[in-house]
Amino acid sequence: MRIFRWLPVLVCFVLTAVVLPAIAEAPFSFESTPGKLPKSVVPRHYAIRIEPDLEKFTTRGTVVVDIEVRKPVREIVLNALNLEITSATLFTGKEMALKPTLNKEQQILTLGLPNEISAGKYKLKLEFAGEIGEKAEGLFYVKYATETGKKVMLGTQMEPTDARRMFPCWDEPVFRASFEMTVVVPEKHLAISNMPVEKERKLSNGMKEVKFGRTPPMASYLVVLVSGELEALKGTTEGVDIRIITTEGKKEQGHYALESVQNILAYYNQYFGIKYPLPKLDLIAVPGGFQGAMENWGGITYNERLLLFDPKASSAETKQRVFSVVAHEMAHQWFGNLVTTAWWDNLWLNEGFASWMASKATDHFNPEWQVSLAASLDKAGVMSDDARSATHPIQKAVKNESEANDAFDQITYRKGQAFLRMLENYLGEETFRAGIHSYLSKHRFSNTTTADLWEALGKASHKPVQAIAAGWTEQPGLPLVKVKTECIDGKQLVVLEQERFTVRDPNAKPLEWRIPIALIGSVANAGLSRGEHSNVAAKSVYTLLGESRGTVYFTNCNQIVKANAGNAGYYRVVYQPELFQRLVQHIHELPEIDRLDLLQDSWGMVEANRGSVESYLTLVESLRNEKSWAIWSQVLSVLELFDNLEQGRTEQRAAFEQYACTLIQPQLARLGWEAKAGETITDTLLRSRVISLLGQFGDKGVMSEARLRYGKFLTNPESLSADLRPPVLRIVGRYSDKKTYDEIHELARKAKGTEERQLYYRALAGALDVELARENLAISLTNETVPQEATRMVGEVATFGEHGELAWQFTQEHLQDLLKRVEAFRRNGYVPSIMGAFSDNGRADELVQYVTAHLSMDGLTKAKEVAETIRLKADLKDRELPRVDQWVNRRAEPTKIP
Ligand SMILES: [Zn+2]
Known part of the structure; x- marks a missing residue:
């Protein structure tokens, strides 16, 4: 257990009544779940047989569905996309031929009945022909290189709305049914589906038929089929x-x-x-x-x-990534698969929860990875997005397939995760777990809405969880908590107030939240009552701030007060100036996670134009001797941002980079190039990041050391440790000439695994030389690497390579060819991901206009989000960069010879 020097102290707190209205969604009901499909006919069981043709990349298939007709109907409506329905029959005691009509736009298959059928159970048999694509949408193929030439494997990606591309089905998550999959594949293949193989039989021509067991009732987006050598x-x-x-x-x-x-x-x-x-x-x-x-x-x-x-x-x-992604996907086996959100507007419940659960498991097995610090870094990124006008609530109406794809964004994953972290911290670890257990037990093999989870957590904790949660999941944005103190009769009265925290959004609608606020006071009063809301995990005192101001008394007027103890809260904090000064003076006595929080708040105020960049940089300089990986990660990301904003201002950029190098060099001196025996993983990560940025900032020593190590690596790959490969390759790639570029390109083409391949292509993409940048852009349209990775080159040339204009011109010239190679998940975000490298207001306007004129209106949401990012960078460039430059120039003066 970690011992904190700062212990929570509460003498008493006065809490004003919370009367915020809750918008509160309703618990799950099948009938009122949104979606396109009528609920009059429901599937209960699918028996699917698929015969893929691995030469022509087509399929032939049959699906027999046990359906339940809930009220008399004249048609059966389900989903299908890019399938040809060759035969449709309903078994009602006799065979009834049906007339299929496909609406491609709506992705709907309507089967007209010759006459009305009454409520009851029937069998529906459909025969169909389909295609196997190269993009991960429905059934897809992957061509990959091996020692004996290219091979092909099959895989599926159904979520959110692509099972309908492989077989006709009720492809909305509320239509749970069991599945029995049968597939015909080459004998040498290993075929995998959701359940174990039940039966295999040899066919002629070196083929076999594999039949898998029956699944429990589940959503169609969870069906899987993989086959290959x-x-x-x-x-x-x-x-x-x-x-x-x-x-x-x-x-x-x-x-x-x-x-x-x-x-x-x-x-x-x-x-x-x-x-x-x-x-x-x-x-x-x-x-x-x-x-x-x-x-x-x-x-x-x-x-x-x-x-x-x-x-x-x-x-x-x-x-770390392997562990955390394994933990994330496994959490879904319960949260998402066993209990499934009814509709895509509640997707955050799946993704926010799986992300949060993955952190918990990661922390349990790898405490030295400092997961809560990593979660605090992730949280700060999404809070910055969430403070802008283009944000949206965690729960957002989803009307069509394209919006369902867009729902997989940072707000869904990161804000969802951060909110659950705050809630668990507030309710207590064991109480939270008990609530989760009862939620899963009650709704297993069924669907839910967010309201069902809040009900379970409310019952377990006896706290108004639904009322607290509504503000965080149904409203956009986040609060700013203002902390002031007064000394009254020798006691310190802490006054807490809230308002909406915004970045570049002066007309934002005022909103309020119920905010669980953890406070830490000073060590001087340890041992006094902690109050009933104390939370052991955070070692802090909780108060729930409603729409009125909250007040808390501390016993001693000299006590230091810090809000958001443990950095688990999803809000920014601004302190009365004297209070902030005191905190800064004593910053080294705060736990690491709270030091990080102060730094993040300080930067948040700069973004919001509420605090000065000088005050942030003062704080950074006071942390010069800091060894914390997380704190340096925050600082390095800000330095990198300013370095990007300095692009095109040669002299001033050089001065800034020199300043940035003097800040970071002591870290490299401390860590060294070689890993020390028994060092922490966070030191390993920090070394890699520090070297990479020093290289970017033009540190001559680091650049020549990187080149030296790269040279040795070419003749003896083992001479360069796995952790040094990304920074060394990135530096060498950035400054490469044609010869070096060709060397790395050759390594990229020969790479055996994805991690290795991406390492080299990323190094290439960072090349500053304009002719090499052109070569990089050309790669995006070739088949030398997988298309999804190739198309990423364009955005990387814009960001890492600093060739925004070139990449943007290229994108406009080849838009359709590029978009053809991008999967549905990334399509709306593709153009914005390239334009995001810019930092001028004109470019933000251009992005929105371009997407409006050339792409579907569905792409506008992503375009507006990125346009806001560009405008924020433009603001920072106009407002803060001159002040940063002054700061840097003042620092450089004493060393100048008059
Ligand atoms: Zn997930």
Whole structure:
């Protein structure tokens, strides 16, 4: 247990009555769940048979659905997309031929009946033909290089709305049904679906038919089918068969994932109090094809860089990512799969929860990774977005497929996670767990809305959870808590008030929240009453601030008061100036996570034009001797931002970079280039980041050392440790000439795994030389790497390579060719991701105008979000950069020779 020098003290607190109105959504009801499909006919069971053709990339299939007609109907309405329905029959005791009509725009298949049928149970049989694409939408193929030439494997990605591309179905999450999958594949393939293989039989021509067991009732977006020349690493935990499945020759890189799954499965079984409900769990590494990971029940798919770990060649960052993504997808097996949100407007409940749960598991098994600090860094990023006009509430109406794809954003994942972290901290760890257990038990194999979770947590905690939560999930934005103190009769009265915190949004609607505020006071009064709201995990005193001001008494007028103790709160804090001064004077006595919080608040005020950049930089300089990885991460990200804003101002940029180097160099001196025996993982991560930025800022010593190490690496790859490869390659790539570029390009083409391949392509993308930047842009349209990775080159050329204009021109010239290669998840964000490199208001306008004129209106939300980011950078450039320059010039003066 960590001992804090700052202990919470509460003499008493006066809490004004909370009368904020709650908007409060209703608990789950099947009938009132949004969606396009009528609820008069529901599927209960699907028997699917698919015959993929691996030469023509087409499929033929049959699906027999047990349906329940709930009231008399004249038609059956379900989803299908890019399928040809060759036959449709309803079995009502006799066979009834149906007339299929496909509406491509709506992605709806309507089966007209010759006459009305009454309520009851029927069988529906559909035969169909479809296509297998290269993008991760429905059934897709991946071509990957092996020693014996290119091979092909099949995978699926159904979430949110692409199961309908593989077979006709009721493709909305509220229509739970069981699935029985059968597939015909080459005999040498290993085929995987949600359940274990039930039966395999040889066919002619080297093919086989594989039939899988029946799933429990589940949403269609969780169906999985993977097939290829694959190998498996096996284990068993608490009766569940576990496999890590890879392409040939890679299973040995699955040991870390296997060990992680085994630990996490046992931990989740215990945490949720409900055993993982399927007999097996496969984690499948896909070498390209799609970029993320998908929680398909019983058969999770991962881009291989998120699952494979090679102790010799993978970095510490990769190790952390593997653990955390494995933990995230496994959390979904309960939260999302066993209990499923009814509609995409509640997606945050799946994603926010899985992200939060992954942090919890990661912290449990790897306390030295300092997960709460990492979560605080993530939180600050989303808070900055959330303070701007283009934000939206966590819960947001979703009307169509494109909006469902857009729902997978930072607000859904990060704000959702941050809110749950704050709530758990407030309710207490055990109470929160008890609420989660009762929620999962009550709704298992069913659907829910957010209201169902709040009800369970409210019952477990006896606190007004639903009323607290509404403000955070149904309103956009976040609060600013203002802290003032007064000395009255020798006691310190702390007064807390709130208002909406905004960045560049002067006309934002005023909003209020119920805010659980954790306070820490001074060590001088340790041992006094902590009050009933004290929370052991945070070692702090909680008060719930409503719309009126809250007051808290501390016993001593000299006590230091800090709000957001433990940095788990989703709000910014501004202190009365004297109070802030006192905090800054004593900053070294605060726990690391609270030091980070002060720094983040200070930067937040700069973004909001409420605080001065000088005050932020003063704080940074006072932390010069700081060893904390998290604190330096915050500082380095701000230095990198200013360095980007300095682009095009050669002399002043050089002065800024020199200043930035003097701030960071002591860290490299402390850490050294080589890992020390037994060093913490956070030191390893910090070293890599410090070297990379010193290289970017033109530190001559770092640049020549990087080149030296790169030279040795070419002849002896093992000479460069896995953790130094990203910074060294990035520096060498940035300043490369044609010869070096070609060397790295050759390495990229020959790379065997995704992590390695991405390392080299990213190094190439950062090239400052304009001719090399043109070569990079050309790669985005080739097939030398997987298309999804190739198209990312354009955005990286704009950001890392600092060739925004060139990349933007290229994008406009090749828009349709580029968009064809981008999967649905990223389509609306693609153009904004390239324009996001700019920092001029004119570019923000241009982005919105361009998307309006050339792309679907669905893309406008993302465009407006990024336009706001560009405008914020423009503001910072106009307002703060001259002050930063003055600051830098003043610092440089004493060394100048008159
Ligand atoms: Zn997820």
